[in-house]
Amino acid sequence: MSMILAIESSCDETSIAIIKDGELLSNVVATQIEMHQKYGGVMPELASRLHCENVIFVLDEALNKANVKLEDIDAFAFTRGPGLIGALHVGMQVAKTLAMLYKKPLIPVHHLAGHIYANEYVKPLQFPLLSIIVSGGNTEFVYMKKDMDFEIIGETKDDAIGECFDKVARTLGLPYPGGIPIDKLSKEGEHTYKLPFPLHDDSLNFSYSGLKTAVINLVNNEKQKGNEIRVADLCKSFQDVAVGMIMDRLERALKLYDIKQVVLAGGVSANSYLRSEMHRRLDNSGIDLIVPPIWCTTDNAAMIARLGEHLFKMGITAPIDISSDPNWRIDKYKEF
Ligand code: KG4
Numbered sequence: 001m002s003m004i005l006a007i008e009s010s011c012d013e014t015s016i017a018i019i020k021d022g023e024l025l026s027n028v029v030a031t032q033i034e035m036h037q038k039y040g041g042v043m044p045e046l047a048s049r050l051h052c053e054n055v056i057f058v059l060d061e062a063l064n065k066a067n068v069k070l071e072d073i074d075a076f077a078f079t080r081g082p083g084l085i086g087a088l089h090v091g092m093q094v095a096k097t098l099a100m101l102y103k104k105p106l107i108p109v110h111h112l113a114g115h116i117y118a119n120e121y122v123k124p125l126q127f128p129l130l131s132i133i134v135s136g137g138n139t140e141f142v143y144m145k146k147d148m149d150f151e152i153i154g155e156t157k158d159d160a161i162g163e164c165f166d167k168v169a170r171t172l173g174l175p176y177p178g179g180i181p182i183d184k185l186s187k188e189g190e191h192t193y194k195l196p197f198p199l200h201d202d203s204l205n206f207s208y209s210g211l212k213t214a215v216i217n218l219v220n221n222e223k224q225k226g227n228e229i230r231v232a233d234l235c236k237s238f239q240d241v242a243v244g245m246i247m248d249r250l251e252r253a254l255k256l257y258d259i260k261q262v263v264l265a266g267g268v269s270a271n272s273y274l275r276s277e278m279h280r281r282l283d284n285s286g287i288d289l290i291v292p293p294i295w296c297t298t299d300n301a302a303m304i305a306r307l308g309e310h311l312f313k314m315g316i317t318a319p320i321d322i323s324s325d326p327n328w329r330i331d332k333y334k335e336f
Contacts (some may be wrong), residue, residue, distance in 0.1 A: 001020075001021060002020070002021065002074045002075065002309065002312060002313075003018065003019070003020040003021075003025075003068065003072055003073055003074050004018070004019050004020075004073065004074060004075050004076075004077055004107070004305055004308045004309055004312060005017070005018050005062070005070075005073045005075075005076055005077070005098070005305075006018075006019070006076075006077040006078065006107075006109065006301045006302075006304035006305035006308045007055075007076070007077070007078045007079065007091040007092075007094055007095050007301060007304070008078075008079045008091065008111075008114075008299055008300060008301040008303075008304045009051045009055070009078075009079060009083075009087050009088060009090050009091030010079045010081070010082070010083025010084065010087060010088055010091075010111045010299060011042060011047065011083055011084055011087060011136065011137070011299055012031065012032040012033060012036055012042045012047050012050075012087075012299075013029050013030065013031050013032070013298065013299040013300065014029075014030045014032070014050070014051045014054040014055050014058050014090075014091075015027065015028060015029040015030070015058065015299065015300045015301035015302075015304075016028055016055075016058045016059050016061075016062040016301050017062065017300065017301035017302045017304065017305040018062055018063070018065075018066040018068060018073070018305065019302075019305035019306065019308070019309055022309065024121070024302055024305065024306075025065070025066035025067075025068065026061075026062045026063075026064075026065035026066040027062075027300055027301060027302040027305075028058050028061045028062045028065065028301075029058075029298075029299075029300050029301070030054045030057070030058050031298075032046075032047060032050045032054075033176070033177065035050060036176060037175055037176050039176075040166075040170045040176050041166060041170070041176055042084070042136075044084045044085075044086055044087065045086065047084055047086065047087045048084070048086030048087050048089070048090055051087055051090035051091065052090055055090060055091070055094055059094070062301075070098065070101075070102060071102065073098075073102065073104060074104060074105075074312075075099075075104050075105045075106070075107050075308070075312050075317070076095045076098045076099045076102075076104060076105070076106055076107065077095070077106075077107035077108075077109050077304055077305060077307075077308030077311070077312075078091045078092050078094070078095035078106070078107070078108065078109065078304070079091055079092075079109055079110075079111045079114065079304055080092065080108035080109060080110065080318075080322070080324055080325055080328060080336060081110065081111065081324055081325035081326050081327065081328030082110075082111055082112065082137065082138065082325070082326055082327055082328050083111055083137070083324075083326060084326065085324060085326045088324035088325075088326060089324050092322075092323075092324050096320060096322075099320065100320060105312070105317035106317055106318045106319075106320065106322065107308045107311050107312055107316065107317055107318065108311075108316075108318045108322060108336050109304045109307050109308050109311065110307070110328060110330055110333040111299075111304075111328075112133050112135075112138060112140070112142070112265070112266070112330050113150060113307055113330055113333055114303035114304045114306070114307045115133060115135070115265035115266050115292075115303055116131045116133070116142065116144075116263060116265050117303060117306045117307040117310065118265065118292055118296040118300075118302065118303035118306060119263045119264075119265065119290040119292055119296075120306055121292075121293070121296060121302065121306065122290050122291075122292060122293065123290060125144075125147070125261065125263065125290075126260045126261040126288055127144055127145060127146050127147065127260065127261070128143065128144065128145050128146075128257065128258050128259055128260055128261075129143070129144045129259070129260065129261045129262070129263060130142075130143055130144075130250075130253055130257065130259045130261075130262045130263075131143075131144065131262075131263045131264075131265055132246065132250070132262065132263070132264050132265065132269070133265045133266050134160075134161050134162065134246065134264070134265070134266045134267075134268035134269055134271075134274070135160060135161075135162050135265075135266030135267045135268060136160060136162035136163055136166065136177070136266075136267055136268075137160050137162070137163070138155075138156075138160050138266065139155065139156040139160045139161045139162075139206045139208070140152055140154065140155045140156070140330070141153045141154035141155070141204050141249060141253055142330055143253075143257055143259075147310075148310060148314065148333075150330045150331045150333065151331060152329070152330060152331055153204050153253065153257070154203065154204025154205050154206065154249055154253070155205060155206065156205065156206040156207065156208060157199075157205055157206065157207045158207055158208060158209035158210075159207075159208040159209045159212060160208065161206070161208055161242055161245075161246070161268050162177075162179060162266070162267050162268045163208070164208035164209075164211060164212045164242060165177075165178045165179040165182055165242065165268065166178040166179070167212050167216075168182065168212060168215045168238055169181055169182055171215060171216050171219050172219070172229070172231050172234065172235070174231075177267070179267065179268055179270070179271060180270075181235075182235045182238065182239055183239070183270075183271050183272055183273065185231060185232045185235040185236075186232070186235045186236040186239045186273060187272075188232040189230070189231075189232030189233040189234070189235050189236035189237075190232075190233050190236060191233070191236050191237045191240050192230065192233045192236075192237060193218060193230075193233060193234050193237035193238075194237075195211060195214050195215065195218070195237055195238060195241045196210060196211065196214050196241075197241060197244065197245070197248075198210050198211045198241070198245050199245065202252075204249050204252055204253055204256075205249075206245055206246075206249065207245075208242070208245075211238070211241060211242060211245075215234070215238055218234070219234075239271070239273055240273075243271065243273050243274045243277055246274065246277075247277055247281065250262070250278075250281065251281075254287070259287055260287065260288065261287065261288040261289070261290065262278070262282055262287060262288070262289050262290070263289075263290040263292075264278060264289075264290070264291050264292060265292065265297075266297065267297055267298055267299075268297075269291065269292055269297045270294055270297040270298070275291050278291065279291075316334060318336055322336055
C-alpha cells in the first residue's frame with residue numbers, strides 16, 4: 001500500500017497528481033499556454049515564474065480532489081528532466097521541501113519515460129515494445145525489451161517534430177501550439193505543395209530542420225512572386241511529410257526488431273493523421289497498438305505519478321541534494 005504525490009513542471013504545465021496503489025485520485029493541470037501565445041512559443045523565464053505562482057494552488061486542489069492530507073503521502077515524485085531548467089527547478093524544489101518537511105522519500109522521474117508509462121492508464125504494456133515519443137522537445141524511438149528497460153534506437157538529429165509543427169505554424173501566422181491548427185486545417189486541404197523528405201538513410205533517426213526551412217523558403221518565394229499561400233494545402237502537404245517520416249522509420253524498426261506492441265507518447269501523439277496512420281499500419285498486423293487518450297498526450301503529473309509508483313517499488317529514491325537535468329537521457333534514468 002502506498003500513496004504518491006507527483007509534480008510535473010518540465011515546460012508550460014504545472015501539474016500535481018496523487019496516486020494510491022494504481023488508482024489515480026487526482027490530476028490537476030494548470031496550463032500556461034495562453035500566457036506564451038503572444039510570443040509564439042514558450043518563454044522559459046516566464047514559464048518558471050508562472051510555475052512559482054501556480055504551484056501552491058495546484059497542490060491545494062490536488063489534495064482536495066483526492067481528499068487526502070500531506071501527512072498521508074508516502075513519497076514525493078517529481079520530473080527531474082528533460083525539460084526547461086528553470087521550470088524543472090521549481091517542481092523539484094517543491095518536492096524537496098515536502099519530502100524534508102514530512103520526512104518521506106523523494107522520487108526522481110524521467111519525463112519521457114512518464115509519457116510511455118501513461119499508456120498503462122489504457123492497458124498493460126507488453127514487451128518487447130517500441131515507443132514512439134513525439135513531442136515539442138523530443139523525437140525518439142525507444143525500444144523496451146522488458147519493463148523499465150529503455151534503449152534509444154533512433155532520435156532526431158536536429159529539431160523535434162513538435163518544434164517543427166510550431167515553427168511552421170508561426171510562419172503561416174497560426175497560433176501556438178502550432179500542431180493543433182495544422183492538424184485541423186490539414187483536414188480541409190490537399191497535398192499540392194512539394195516538400196522534401198527530410199532524411200534518406202538506413203538509420204532510425206529523424207531530421208526536421210530541413211523540412212521547416214523548406215516550408216519557410218516556399219512561403220517566402222511564393223510571397224515574392226505575389227502568389228497567395230493556400231494555407232490548408234500547405235498544412236496538409238507539410239503534415240503528410242512530417243508524419244511520413246515517422247511511418248518510414250516505423251517500417252524500418254518493424255523489420256529490424258522483435259516488436260509485440262507499439263505505444264505513442266508525447267504532445268504530437270494527439271495528431272489525428274499520425275493516429276490514423278498508426279491504426280492503418282498496425283491494426284490486423286498482429287502487433288498491438290496503444291494510442292494514449294488526448295488528456296494524456298499533453299504534460300500532466302498523472303504520468304509522473306504512475307511511473308513514480310514503479311520506481312518506488314524498485315526502491316529508486318534520490319538524495320536531498322539531487323539536481324534537475326534538462327538533458328537527462330531515458331536510458332540513464334537510474335543515474336542522478
Ligand atoms: O509533449 P509536449 O507538451 O511537449 C514537450 O513536453 O516537449 O507537446 C507539445 C507539442 C507542441 O509542439 C504542439 O504543437 C504539439 O505537441 N501538438 C500537436 C498536436 N497537439 C499538440 N502536434 C501535432 N498535432 C496535434 N494535434
